[in-house]
Each structure stands twice: as structure tokens, then as C-alpha cells.
Amino acid sequence: MIKNSHSYDRVSYVWYFKFYFIFTLINPLGTMPIFMTMTKDLDRYHRTKTAQKASLVSLFTIIAFAFSGQLLFNFFGISVNSFRIVGGVIFFLMGMDMLQARLSTVKVNSSKINTYVNDISITPLAIPMICGPGAITNSIVLMEDAKTIEFKLVLILSIILVVALTYLILFSSSRIIKALGETGNNVLMRLMGLIVMVIAVEFFFSGLKPIITDILNQS
Template identity: 70%
Template sequence: MTELYTYGLLVFTSFFTLINPLGTMPIFMSMTSTLDKQRRKQTAKKATLVAFFTILAFAFSGQILFDFFGISVNSFRIVGGVIFFAMGWDMLQARLGNIKHADNEEKIDAYIEDISITPLAIPMICGPGAITNAIILMEDAGTISQKTVLITVIAFVLLLTYLILVGASKITDKLGSTGNKVMMRLMGLIVMVIAVEFFFSGLKPIVLGMIHP
């Protein structure tokens, strides 16, 4: 049971920091500023649901992709570590992702309907870091209990993301510009630590295999 708690804590910490709903809040508010409260809530709900099913799809199909392309889990860990580190570095510098969102003249009805999928769900919520994390953690989940914990915690993190986005205006006002930057830097530091762990956990078996073939 203790092992499941430890695994669940790892899943929660990694996904919450990589999805970074607090860092997504300012972008979400700017992109939905022309929507009323109900439409904003519907947009947040659709975005988190799409992100949830996308993460699950990659988590369960990850091994199939590995076998099809001849990719090893350790190689993916190394690449994932590099991606995490780059994301963590940007977060540490309090820079938001390079997400294109429409200018005033481009805010047409079709765009407003689709923003919940792109770019809110993908790649803001379900970015390369979250996808890589899902594949690797599902591969590491050796039991049904661990897989259940993984899916449950992912759903919980995305529920928190939905609640944070819905209450984004109040939370952003309370944290302020400085508070948001401090929170993003703290999350960036955690992501970079996770990146180093992933990188060397993938590099060590490869190096050992080269030394002792």
C-alpha cells in the first residue's frame, strides 16, 4: 500500500507540474475574454476532457508505438528528460509557452468554438511533457493497481485543472502578476529535477549495456 501511495504521489507531482494549470490561467483568460461565464466554463470543460482522453490514448498506445518504430523505453526517457528540462527552464524564467492566439480581428465564431481543442487542450494542457510522462509512467506501472492509480490521479489532476481554469479570474487576481511568476518558477524547478531523474534513468542502462554487452 505504501508503494502505491508513493507511486501516486509521483504521478500527481509530475503531471501537475507539467500540465501547470496555474501557468495556463493567464492564457486561458486572455483567450476567453470575449466569452460569458457559461461559455468560459464549457470551454474549460471541453479542453480538460479532450486533454484527458488524449493523455490516456498515448499512455495505452505507447508500447505499441515503441514496438512499431523500434524505440526503446530508455531512449524515450532520455528524450523525455530533455523535453522536461527545456520546459522547466522556460517555466523557471517565468515565460509562458509560445502559443499563438488570435488577435482582435481574428476572433471569429469558428475560432472561439475550436480553441477548447487547439491550443487549450493540445498543446497547452496536454503538451509533449504530459504525453511523454504518461507513456513512461504507464510503462513503469507493472500491476493493475498501479495502472488504476495512474488513471485516477490523471483524472484528478485534470479535474483540478478544470476547477482552476473556471476560477481563473479570481485566482489570478489574488496571486497577482508576481505571485503567478513565483509559482511558475517553483514548478519549473520541480520539472527540471524530474527531467534529470528521467534522463539518467534512461542513460544508465544504455551506458551499462555498452560497457557490458
């Protein structure tokens, strides 16, 4: 009985730790302003559809990398640092458009709205915003550290719960968009554009520094 209680406490601790860790890495609260900016010209139905698809794609991607990410990286010769550099470039270009209010000037035609939803829900919302280099890398590490089926199940459930919360947060952004109005959305877009560009620089150099260090060490 004491053994079972100790095992339960340990599983509970691992559950809370992994949930908090994954929630911090995915950071749905940080994704919400960008989601709001990119979907403010969509109606409620297509905004909800975008949130659903972005959440499902990110969930599938994180779980897929958790089980086979290390093998894929080794097979294609891809490093996490290279992934960070590419993510930094994507973030920087997106932040530049947001800072110059280019996203707000893009009006989506009704005939192309489904294509627009599919495009932004995959990139950049699902990858690399929700499912970024940090979430992918640490899901691989956490899965390798989970030696038992019990702990692997805890990790998978933690990922599912965090992505579900991410969807709920993005879904609730519709009310925030309506409350802010046109001026509020434009101000928020420019502020977030600046923040996204700063994140992009951090991503880029956090991936570039180890590569340069390896080159210098080899030479």
C-alpha cells in the first residue's frame, strides 16, 4: 500500500512538472496576439476553423517528433540549431509585416478564404508558433527520459491537454478582437510585430552560435 502511494505521488509530480514545462514551451498566451492579428478579417466560423487546424497540426507534429524525432533528425542530417535559424527567419519576416501593418491591409477574397485558412493554420501558427523548436526538442528529450509506459502516457496526456488549452485560448480571442476594434487591433499588431522580431533574433542567434562554435572548434 505504501509502495502504491509512493508511486502515485511520483506520477502526480511528473504529471504537474511535464504539464507546466510543455505549457511554458508552447506558450499559447504568446501565440494568441499573433493569431488575433492574422485572423481579424475572418468571420467567426473561419477563425474557429483556423484555431482547430493549427491545434491539430501542432498536436500531431509534437507527438510524431516525440516518438520519432531523433531518428528523423539523424536520417535527414538536420540539427535543432538549423531548425532554430529557419524559425528565426520566418518570425522576422512575419514580424516585419506586422510592424508595417501589411497584414492588416491584406483582404482575403471569399473565393480564396479556405486557402488562406489552410496556409496560416499550418505556417506560421502551428509551425513554428505553437510547435516551435523548443517544444519539439524537449518533447524528444522527455520521451527518451520516460522509461516506462506509465510515464510515456503521462507525457502524451500532458501534450494533449496543453494543446486543448491552446485551442480554447485561440477560440476565445474572437471576443477580444471584437472588443479592441480596428484601432486597438492595429496598435496590438505593431506592438506584437516588434516583439516577434525580437523573438526572431533570439531564435536565430541561439541556433547560429552553436554552429559557429563547432566550426571554430573543428578548425
